[in-house]
Amino acid sequence: MVSRAAILALLVLVLIPPITAARDHHGFRATLTPIQQLSPGKHSDAVRRDSHRIALLSYAATAVSKATTNSSVNVQALLENIQGGYNMNLSIGTPPRTFPVTVDTGSSLIWTQCAPCTKCFDLPDTPPFQPASSSTFSKLPCTSNFCQVIPNSSRSCNATGCMYHGTYGVGYTAGYLAMETINVGESSFPNVAFGCSTENGADNSSSGIVGLNRGPLSLVSQLGVGRFSYCLRSYTDAGESPILFGSLANLTDAKVQSTPLIKNPALTRSSFYYVNLTGITVGSTDLPITRTTFAFTETGLGGGTIVDSGTTLTHLIKEGYAMVRQAFVSQMGNLTAVNGTQFGLDLCFGTSGGGELQGVPALVLRFEGGAEYAVPRRSYFDVVAVDSRGRPAVECLLVIPAREDLSISIIGNVLQMDLHVLYDLDGEMFSFAPADCTKV
């Protein structure tokens, strides 16, 4: 069992002057492709990757408390489980070279492997970027604001420039900051700061990441994009999904629901996308969710619910999960329970006769401001094992309990499928509407 990616956790000071003026924007678009299929038999791998990723999200939060008691410190993490997510093509340099990099709403840095490598993942289709072959490449000096936002503990400066390094658990990445012309879809942007990683440890899974959180180094921050949206097609469709930036990221559907993007009071400039999950209905049961169930914990470092592109399943903190589980169990009492451990999941049922399970209760999530999400069935309850004739044998709830030591709840990408979701950074709102992603 190999780990899936290299990691860099960055603590980022926020009392830094704004780095970029907003650039002039017409919208632009690109396409996303799923890195892996979530087909029957693949769920336990997905859960394992999720668990690494959540450990990192949590590590990022606790690192704040350990690093300093100064609450103006912000957290970014370059995360694991990039194989559970989606790739987007980023073309870098002049002439441009194309890299499929993982879109990550949980991290900030844009990075790719750069030659000459001390140690790089061996990716036959995507050899490392060659800075010497690009006429627009330049290294960033340590005095640059981009370098200064990387915390002291994760950077060092020498004649090479602004060196960053991050290590966590089994993953590792290190390199230096540089500037390049970056193309996304049909649009070209000069002077974008990115990480040239020359040392990557522990896995061979990706040529890089494009960070989309609110941190100053992220693509959306650097390009001054006030909003972005995506619409993930179901894993079973295996097709391309759209991602839209700037004015093109516009949700005009009549059924659009909106809820504020909220701040963790202890991490006021946190770069995660937190929403306020206020209620859950399972079938006929309105669960007794209170304002404390998914609230931030008293220390402020835990709790809360984030929307994340790179986590596969949906993870709810213990108390909230227990209510959800209880409601499903009591409404599916006539079905045959199956131990979900072998699938990495918790609540599973055997199907009889090879058909889809009947009588699975509906799941509705409610958010601050009255936004409601009636989750499509295959986004929360799906086939995880088939019989010898390829017919459904076991179906499971794709919502699982968060690890005990990690108190954050995460809305993963499976739950976001067939939904057009909009991150309105300027308006501090998260909006969504059911959609046919092939028509967005």
Ligand SMILES: *[C@@H]1O[C@H](CO)[C@@H](O)[C@H](O)[C@H]1NC(C)=O
């Ligand atoms: C990314 O680029 C490669 C090669 O340039 C192309 O084959 C692939 O279809 C592109 N993928 C997406 C999602 O646009």
Ligand SMILES: *[C@@H]1O[C@H](CO)[C@@H](O)[C@H](O)[C@H]1NC(C)=O
């Ligand atoms: C927090 O850090 C900032 C920047 O390093 C500093 O200006 C501020 O005084 C610090 N606040 C506290 C309470 O230490």
Ligand SMILES: *[C@@H]1O[C@H](CO)[C@@H](O)[C@H](O)[C@H]1NC(C)=O
């Ligand atoms: C980084 O931190 C170390 C120890 O905490 C300190 O000695 C050093 O001066 C700091 N460097 C910068 C550039 O702030």
Ligand SMILES: *[C@@H]1O[C@H](CO)[C@@H](O)[C@H](O)[C@H]1NC(C)=O
């Ligand atoms: C700068 O530091 C990095 C990592 O610490 C090292 O690999 C590199 O050789 C150094 N460059 C110079 C010019 O000293």
Ligand SMILES: *[C@@H]1O[C@H](CO)[C@@H](O)[C@H](O)[C@H]1NC(C)=O
């Ligand atoms: C790359 O990773 C895959 C699984 O993620 C593994 O099967 C393969 O052996 C790895 N290759 C190398 C060269 O490490």
Ligand SMILES: *[C@@H]1O[C@H](CO)[C@@H](O)[C@H](O)[C@H]1NC(C)=O
């Ligand atoms: C979104 O579309 C609506 C209707 O087409 C338009 O009125 C509005 O200005 C657009 N918003 C943005 C940010 O482009």
Ligand SMILES: *[C@@H]1O[C@H](CO)[C@@H](O)[C@H](O)[C@H]1NC(C)=O
């Ligand atoms: C499920 O199976 C695992 C081992 O395969 C076992 O440890 C666990 O106790 C079982 N759970 C239940 C509820 O039987």
Ligand SMILES: *[C@@H]1O[C@H](CO)[C@@H](O)[C@H](O)[C@H]1NC(C)=O
């Ligand atoms: C279980 O009960 C539900 C209604 O409560 C029904 O729709 C479903 O068909 C039943 N399933 C089985 C296997 O009997």
Ligand SMILES: *[C@@H]1O[C@H](CO)[C@@H](O)[C@H](O)[C@H]1NC(C)=O
């Ligand atoms: C979440 O929404 C509820 C209900 O509107 C409110 O009482 C609570 O303070 C909100 N929590 C946060 C962290 O904003």
